[in-house]
Amino acid sequence: MNLYDRIPNNVNLSEDKKLQRALEKWLPNYLDWWREMGPDGFQEKDVWLRTAIDVGSEGWAHFDYVKMPEYRWGIFLEPAQPDAKVGFGDNHGRPVYQEVPGEFRNALRRIIVTQGDTEPASVEQQRQLGKTCPSLYDLRNLFQVNVEEGRHLWAMVYLLHGYFGRDGRDEADDLLQRRSGNPDKPRILEAFNQPCDDWLNFFAFTMFTERDGKYQLSALAESGFEPLARTCKFMLTEEAHHMFVGDTGLGRVCRRTAQLMKEGDVRELGGIPLEIIQKYINFWFSYSLDLFGGEISSNSADFFAAGLKGRYKEQDQYTDHLATNETFTMTVVEDGGLKTREVGLRNALNEVLRGEYVKDCEKGLARWNKVLAEEGVSERLFLPHPRFHRHVGEYAGHTFDLQGNLISPAEFEQHKSEWLPTLEDREYVRSLMHPVYEVGKIANWIAPPAAGIKGKPFEFEYVRL
Numbered sequence: 001m002n003l004y005d006r007i008p009n010n011v012n013l014s015e016d017k018k019l020q021r022a023l024e025k026w027l028p029n030y031l032d033w034w035r036e037m038g039p040d041g042f043q044e045k046d047v048w049l050r051t052a053i054d055v056g057s058e059g060w061a062h063f064d065y066v067k068m069p070e071y072r073w074g075i076f077l078e079p080a081q082p083d084a085k086v087g088f089g090d091n092h093g094r095p096v097y098q099e100v101p102g103e104f105r106n107a108l109r110r111i112i113v114t115q116g117d118t119e120p121a122s123v124e125q126q127r128q129l130g131k132t133c134p135s136l137y138d139l140r141n142l143f144q145v146n147v148e149e150g151r152h153l154w155a156m157v158y159l160l161h162g163y164f165g166r167d168g169r170d171e172a173d174d175l176l177q178r179r180s181g182n183p184d185k186p187r188i189l190e191a192f193n194q195p196c197d198d199w200l201n202f203f204a205f206t207m208f209t210e211r212d213g214k215y216q217l218s219a220l221a222e223s224g225f226e227p228l229a230r231t232c233k234f235m236l237t238e239e240a241h242h243m244f245v246g247d248t249g250l251g252r253v254c255r256r257t258a259q260l261m262k263e264g265d266v267r268e269l270g271g272i273p274l275e276i277i278q279k280y281i282n283f284w285f286s287y288s289l290d291l292f293g294g295e296i297s298s299n300s301a302d303f304f305a306a307g308l309k310g311r312y313k314e315q316d317q318y319t320d321h322l323a324t325n326e327t328f329t330m331t332v333v334e335d336g337g338l339k340t341r342e343v344g345l346r347n348a349l350n351e352v353l354r355g356e357y358v359k360d361c362e363k364g365l366a367r368w369n370k371v372l373a374e375e376g377v378s379e380r381l382f383l384p385h386p387r388f389h390r391h392v393g394e395y396a397g398h399t400f401d402l403q404g405n406l407i408s409p410a411e412f413e414q415h416k417s418e419w420l421p422t423l424e425d426r427e428y429v430r431s432l433m434h435p436v437y438e439v440g441k442i443a444n445w446i447a448p449p450a451a452g453i454k455g456k457p458f459e460f461e462y463v464r465l
């Protein structure tokens with residue numbers, strides 16, 4: 001097999017022998033990891049998958065049956081812009097960097113490793129889900145998400161190998177060593193150590209946690225470190241589908257629940273009650289908010305100053321790309337109460353990015369509530385306040401209700417089972433999860449999708465079992 005077939009790429013890998021050797025050494029370890037930790041029980045099945053074969057408008061979305069271990073993972077970067085300039089921060093307007101700025105080497109490596117770690121982590125979290133899929137359509141979507149996360153790991157490993165020397169190669173090896181939820185060698189971020197063992201978790205994860213990824217990648221997609229920017233841009237094109245899976249998946253669960261509500265008791269009819277859906281929203285939204293980091297952050301200021309990590313849609317949304325004079329009003333906990341504090345804007349950029357994310361999530365809630373309205377039920381779902389159930393930043397270590405009011409830990413404990421999934425809720429949801437493998441059939445707890453994939457009907461053999 002020639003190099004391009006082994007490692008498809010648009011980074012001229014054949015001209016960089018050192019990088020080529022490093023990646024070829026990493027490749028079999030990656031495949032071992034995929035076989036050990038990828039979807040359990042489906043490795044030899046033909047799955048109708050989208051594969052990126054190049055980054056052109058046609059080539060990046062090629063659809064055909066593929067066995068997952070034969071998926072063409074590869075390394076694809078968005079084509080370079082001639083004369084690209086640093087878009088923000090203290091070096092605004094200077095040429096973009098082709099090498100890592102020395103003083104940011106460690107911090108940037110950390111960002112890339114942390115982003116990279118989430119990709120295999122989610123594959124591990126979702127490893128058993130195929131065995132309880134609600135339909136072949138959903139099974140295929142799960143595998144599509146899984147193989148693309150595998151490719152995103154490749155993208156991050158390319159950066160580590162290509163730009164961080166020995167340290168980068170060690171980090172790339174470690175990315176295959178950690179395991180989601182393993183107490184001895186856990187994945188880096190907490191949301192990626194949470195179990196994702198039923199499909200309601202999966203849809204909430206792809207809706208809320210993957211959406212954090214969208215905002216992190218967007219902030220890096222305009223990075224002054226050009227290889228990182230180009231890598232993130234291409235990953236974002238694939239991430240859109242992952243969020244679609246979560247958003248429409250939860251919408252379909254809401255539709256089915258609403259239909260069952262009109263027929264009688266949702267539990268007795270084998271559906272997922274709205275209050276359980278709400279608790280899953282509360283759980284995954286709050287864990288996903290933590291991924292943005294502390295509200296007040298000198299790291300965010302340093303990264304912005306260096307032109308490495310910007311704001312969401314920095315070029316489109318802002319005219320002042322220096323952000324030196326403005327302040328941001330933050331709500332903090334002080335002397336047992338909530339107080340406001342003025343913070344320099346550059347130190348508040350995690351919170352600014354989180355705010356963009358919250359707005360985006362609210363649109364999802366509006367779509368699901370529209371489904372409930374269409375089905376004629378009056379109940380509505382909502383997002384908890386961003387202070388609720390936080391483990392990182394200003395609000396960690398304090399307890400809040402769903403409206404964001406500061407409450408005592410005892411009060412929180414008293415209401416916890418109303419706000420977050422209980423063991424019983426999780427067991428109940430799991431009790432509904434039985435595989436549906438017949439073409440065109442769907443589980444009772446979820447409505448079919450409005451359309452199939454890429455013009456195919458829902459009644460298509462998306463996975464050949």
Ligand SMILES: [Fe+2]
Nearest residue numbers: 119148149152
């Ligand atoms: Fe990803």
Ligand SMILES: [Fe+2]
Nearest residue numbers: 149210239242
């Ligand atoms: Fe993703």
